[in-house]
Amino acid sequence: MTVPAQTATDLDSVQSVAHDIHRAVSTVIEGKEDAVRTAVTVLLAEGHLLVEDVPGVGKTMLAKALAKSIDCNVSRVQFTPDLLPSDITGVNVFNQTTHEFEFRKGAIFANIVVGDEINRASPKTQSALLECMAERQVTVDGTTYPLPGPFLVMATQNPIEMEGTYPLPEAQRDRFMARVSMGYPSGAAELAMLESHGEHDPLGDLRPVTDGATVQRQIQAVRQLHTAQALREYVVALITATRRHSSLRLGASPRASLQLLGAARANAALSGRDHVLPEDVQRLAPNVLSHRLILTGESQLTGRTTGDVISEILQRTPVPSGRR
Missing domain, CATH: 3.40.50.300 (P-loop containing nucleotide triphosphate hydrolases)
Incomplete structure (x- = not known):
């Protein structure tokens, strides 16, 4: 591409x-x-x-x-x-x-x-x-x-x-x-x-x-940043993991996938890159996902937080390598 x-x-x-x-x-x-x-x-x-x-x-x-x-x-x-x-x-x-x-x-x-x-x-x-x-x-x-x-x-x-x-x-x-x-x-x-x-x-x-007007132009430029197929699959894998996690009663929505990828694009642009890396997704995942997830009653009683679950998912989900 x-x-x-x-x-x-x-x-x-x-x-x-x-x-x-x-x-x-x-x-x-x-x-x-x-x-x-x-x-x-x-x-x-x-x-x-x-x-x-x-x-x-x-x-x-x-x-x-x-x-x-x-x-x-x-x-x-x-x-x-x-x-x-x-x-x-x-x-x-x-x-x-x-x-x-x-x-x-x-x-x-x-x-x-x-x-x-x-x-x-x-x-x-x-x-x-x-x-x-x-x-x-x-x-x-x-x-x-x-x-x-x-x-x-x-x-x-x-x-x-x-x-x-x-x-x-x-x-x-x-x-x-x-x-x-x-x-x-x-x-x-x-x-x-x-x-x-x-x-x-x-x-x-x-x-x-x-x-x-200038900010609107920057928004359009951010949308153009290159996003590899493997990176998009990584975002979907993270979101899917929230829906299957035993500690969560409600996982992330398809809107969360779109917004996590959009935030990762903006973070890449702020870092001076014209393409998105897994690190961009990992940095924004806690901010983008934590308020969307709902813990089960059992998880709340044990003192777990949505941040704990997101960290666990980030550690378990395979990270893509290379730019394709």
């Missing part, structure tokens, strides 16, 4: 844009390089990102910093129990002057949508995002409206043990390409945060380093 010439031409541009975004976000988020890189990877893979952790560790700050580093339409939705689906998708309003209904766009009509504490909204409101995230369109009263590109939903959520939260439905979790956990910062990173954030707000100093 011949790699398209435009892939090699655009690869440097993809790296440059990704590096600029990563550097800009890192000025706000201290000591979380993996989380920032995963966010940039999901952006270039045209996916959606779920940021899950306890309050106060920078979930919303990561989402806002990524959004602010790109000159495009950005909206923020603060999810609360009284939020209505129409607040997200939009609603038809009767115009007294024209005596006709007019569509008023909701918050979802933006390039980057920052959804804060998504699991504090009711399941009915959460479900308003399903069509938007999967098909990049909104249907209101029988009329379908396309969403702009690029389109990225970055949602934060607190652990389900927190008071006032609703667990996300499996169908909605499956629409998020990846999940990251911020974790507590190291002592050095927290000290640096106290010094930098104490005097001023670094988010206020953040300026866009690229624009939406």
Whole structure:
């Protein structure tokens, strides 16, 4: 297979844009390089990102910093129990002057949508995002409206043990390409945060380093990256293993296969390669798969996690060699 010439031409541009975004976000988020890189990877893979952790560790700050580093339409939705689906998708309003209904766009009509504490909204409101995230369109009263590109939903959520939260439905979790956990910062990173954030707000100093049209071109370039047949078979083997594993009640969906391969392409582009390696798949597998898998009751009682299962599957699944 011949790699398209435009892939090699655009690869440097993809790296440059990704590096600029990563550097800009890192000025706000201290000591979380993996989380920032995963966010940039999901952006270039045209996916959606779920940021899950306890309050106060920078979930919303990561989402806002990524959004602010790109000159495009950005909206923020603060999810609360009284939020209505129409607040997200939009609603038809009767115009007294024209005596006709007019569509008023909701918050979802933006390039980057920052959804804060998504699991504090009711399941009915959460479900308003399903069509938007999967098909990049909104249907209101029988009329379908396309969403702009690029389109990225970055949602934060607190652990389900927190008071006032609703667990996300499996169908909605499956629409998020990846999940990251911020974790507590190291002592050095927290000290640096106290010094930098104490005097001023670094988010206020953040300026866009690229624009939406440029990001959309990088997304198209990432899609062109060479993916060998053996590599695609490796992805399918990993996904199939989750469906047959004795510790799992629910394995990964076919959508997970597509999104794992897409994330691996973006990771390869960020690494300066015009082809995908098994290492790209292995690096992204925990982020892409962990939130989609459901353990059996017995596995939960023994203290196993979905991360443990993914590590086991990665170790047991034969890794392809060479580029074909």
